[in-house]
Structure formats: structure tokens, C-alpha cells
Amino acid sequence: MTTDRTFALDNADGPKAPTGRRFVVAITGASGAWYAQRLISALVGSGHELHLAVTDYGKRLLHDELGMTGLDVHALAGLPEGADLREHRVFVHPSKDVGATIASGSFRHDGMIVMPCSSNTLGAAASGVGDKLVYRAMAVALKERLPLILCHRESPLSLIDIENMRRLTMAGAIIAPTNPAFYLGPTSLTDVVDFVVSRVLDLVHVKHGLSMRWEDHPLASGKASD
Numbered sequence: 001m002t003t004d005r006t007f008a009l010d011n012a013d014g015p016k017a018p019t020g021r022r023f024v025v026a027i028t029g030a031s032g033a034w035y036a037q038r039l040i041s042a043l044v045g046s047g048h049e050l051h052l053a054v055t056d057y058g059k060r061l062l063h064d065e066l067g068m069t070g071l072d073v074h075a076l077a078g079l080p081e082g083a084d085l086r087e088h089r090v091f092v093h094p095s096k097d098v099g100a101t102i103a104s105g106s107f108r109h110d111g112m113i114v115m116p117c118s119s120n121t122l123g124a125a126a127s128g129v130g131d132k133l134v135y136r137a138m139a140v141a142l143k144e145r146l147p148l149i150l151c152h153r154e155s156p157l158s159l160i161d162i163e164n165m166r167r168l169t170m171a172g173a174i175i176a177p178t179n180p181a182f183y184l185g186p187t188s189l190t191d192v193v194d195f196v197v198s199r200v201l202d203l204v205h206v207k208h209g210l211s212m213r214w215e216d217h218p219l220a221s222g223k224a225s226d
């Protein structure tokens with residue numbers, strides 16, 4: 001198995017104390033597999049329960065962008081090969097099984113994050129279809145009024161994407177495009193990825209140390225010298 005683990009945070013030092021919070025993460029076929037790897041390893045490394053579903057094209061992106069053969073959950077979570085996923089509270093759900101736990105409204109969680117989110121999955125969420133696990137889990141999050149964060153990546157946007165975003169925002173989802181910013185002065189690709197992931201973790205109130213906050217930056221108002 002060839003896997004580039006460089007973007008996972010290192011979680012080799014054993015399971016963390018459970019936080020009692022659980023998150024659903026879906027990876028779909030949009031560019032940005034590194035974001036997903038960083039997000040997942042940050043959640044697992046903070047002791048959160050993680051439920052993962054990956055679409056077929058999400059798997060292709062993991063292969064194309066991270067060099068993964070198959071779905072290497074350990075590499076995504078920053079865990080050593082052979083680590084017991086259940087001990088780390090990591091659960092993987094087959095993407096075609098709409099009978100999985102995360103497809104039910106009785107499954108309570110603290111947020112579903114689709115990262116990266118393709119235009120296809122965005123459209124599915126906006127139309128309310130539920131014939132695949134990721135679609136059904138998104139529809140359930142919306143109907144149950146649970147946080148749904150869609151980290152869409154495409155450019156430029158068609159009117160259809162824009163209308164889908166509007167509709168989903170009206171329905172309670174948060175559209176959080178994978179747009180990096182540069183005001184913190186990134187010096188590496190990791191800094192760029194971490195900026196995007198850190199803003200998403202903020203949305204679900206997960207503590208992290210992935211990027212500096214503007215208020216701590218020397219150039220922030222009141223800190224810069226005249």
C-alpha cells in the first residue's frame with residue numbers, strides 16, 4: 001500500500017480520553033483530499049468519535065492526491081497501521097449502505113462535515129435525494145436540524161451551484177468553501193491546508209491549534225506599530 005501520510009497529524013500515542021462528542025465526516029470527489037486527512041486526524045487526535053463515509057469518487061481523489069490504494073483509514077486518522085480503530089472511536093460506513101447508523105435520525109451527532117464537497121454532492125443535498133449513504137446522512141442532518149457543513153470546491157461556480165448553495169443555506173446548512181486566506185503569512189502547504197481546516201473546526205466548536213487567530217497576529221488592529 002502506497003500512502004503519503006504527511007498531512008495527517010500524528011496520533012500514534014494511543015487513544016485520547018473521549019470527549020463525548022461525535023462527528024460524521026464525508027469525503028467526496030472534489031479536489032482537496034489533504035483537507036480531509038487533516039480534518040480527520042485533528043478530530044481523532046482530540047478524542048472525538050468519528051464516523052466516516054467516502055464516496056467512490058472520494059476514494060479516487062484519495063488515490064490521485066494522497067497516493068492511497070483503497071481506503072486507508074489509519075493514514076487518514078494519523079494512526080499507526082494495525083491500531084484498533086474502535087479503540088480510537090473511528091467507524092467507517094460503506095458508502096452504499098443507507099442502512100448504516102448515520103442514515104438514521106435516531107443517530108445523534110455534533111455535526112456532519114463534507115470535506116471536500118463536490119458539486120455533485122452539493123446538488124444531491126439541495127435536491128433531498130437519499131439513495132446513497134452520504135446523501136441520506138446529509139438529508140438527515142438537515143431534517144434533524146443538526147449542523148451540516150459543506151466544504152465545497154469548484155471554480156468557477158454555475159448558477160446551479162449558487163442556487164444549490166442558497167437553498168441549502170436556507171435549509172440550515174453552512175456552505176464553507178475550501179478557500180484559503182493568506183493574511184496569516186503561510187510558509188508551507190500545511191499552513192494553507194490548516195487555515196481552511198481550522199475555520200471548519202471553529203464552526204463545530206472543536207478546539208485546535210492548527211492556525212493562529214488574527215487577534216494574535218502582530219499586524220492585527222491595535223498591535224501593529226504606526
Ligand SMILES: Cc1cc2nc3c(=O)[nH]c(=O)nc-3n(C[C@H](O)[C@H](O)[C@H](O)COP(=O)(O)O)c2cc1C
Pocket residue numbers: 027028029030031055056057058060061064117118119120121153154
Ligand atoms: C481528479 C478529479 C478531481 C475532481 N475535482 C472536482 C472538484 O474539485 N469539484 C467538483 O465538484 N468535482 C470534481 N470532480 C468531479 C467529481 O468527482 C464528479 O462529479 C463525481 O461524480 C462526484 O461524485 P461524488 O459527489 O459522489 O463524490 C473531480 C473528479 C476527478 C476525477
